[in-house]
Amino acid sequence: QRGIPIGQFCKDFNEKTKEIKEGIPLPIKIYVKPPKIYTLKSTPPTSCYLLVNRGGMGEGACRTRHEVAGMVTVKHIYEIAQVKIKDESFTIRNMSLEDVAKSIIGSARSLGIKVVKDLTAEDYGNFLQEQEEKRKVEAEALAAEAAGLVKKK
Structure with a gap:
């Protein structure tokens, strides 16, 4: 539709995403410039996906202030923060790992996910x-x- 060579695009896309586990939703931005020039920019999966996945549940809570849909540990929060700190939305604001972790804790709360210190x-x-x-x-x-x-x- 934009005049880019589809075969080359597929090859570039597959090369760029080869290390990503199949089934993980991966936000991709495609910038197209005439004539037939494009740039692929991938970002880490959403915090919501990572939290719900790490929490081992299918979805967040329906009533987030009244029910807990799942739990994650502080260690999980920092693991997610290490992935998300590479996200452009955090890098352009020059956020520290601690600030990114706090943001992810806020996302967890909005999903009804409780953050705990330890969990067996x-x-x-x-x-x-x-x-x-x-x-x-x-x-x-x-x-x-x-x-x-x-x-x-």
Whole structure:
């Protein structure tokens, strides 16, 4: 559509993203300049994706102030910060690793993810099981309520 050679573009894209694990959403910006010149610029995955992935859950909380969808440790926050510090949105503001980590903690809170100092796999497994049971009970209650509304009409 923009007149760039698609074969060369695919080759360049694959070369640039070869170290990225398949399935990870990767924001890519494509800058096209006539005639047939383009530049690919990739950024790290979003903080949201990294937090939800690291927290081992499918999605964030529906009611973030009232429920905890998952947990991550401070170590996880700093691992994510080390990836995200390379992101242009942080580099242009000359943010320190600590500031990036604080930003990621804010993102975690907005997703309903609790940041804890330590967390064992067993404790987290129990937490996820409890959350799943709560979701089932809530879903059953909503279904019963919806069935009651349908009968009233």
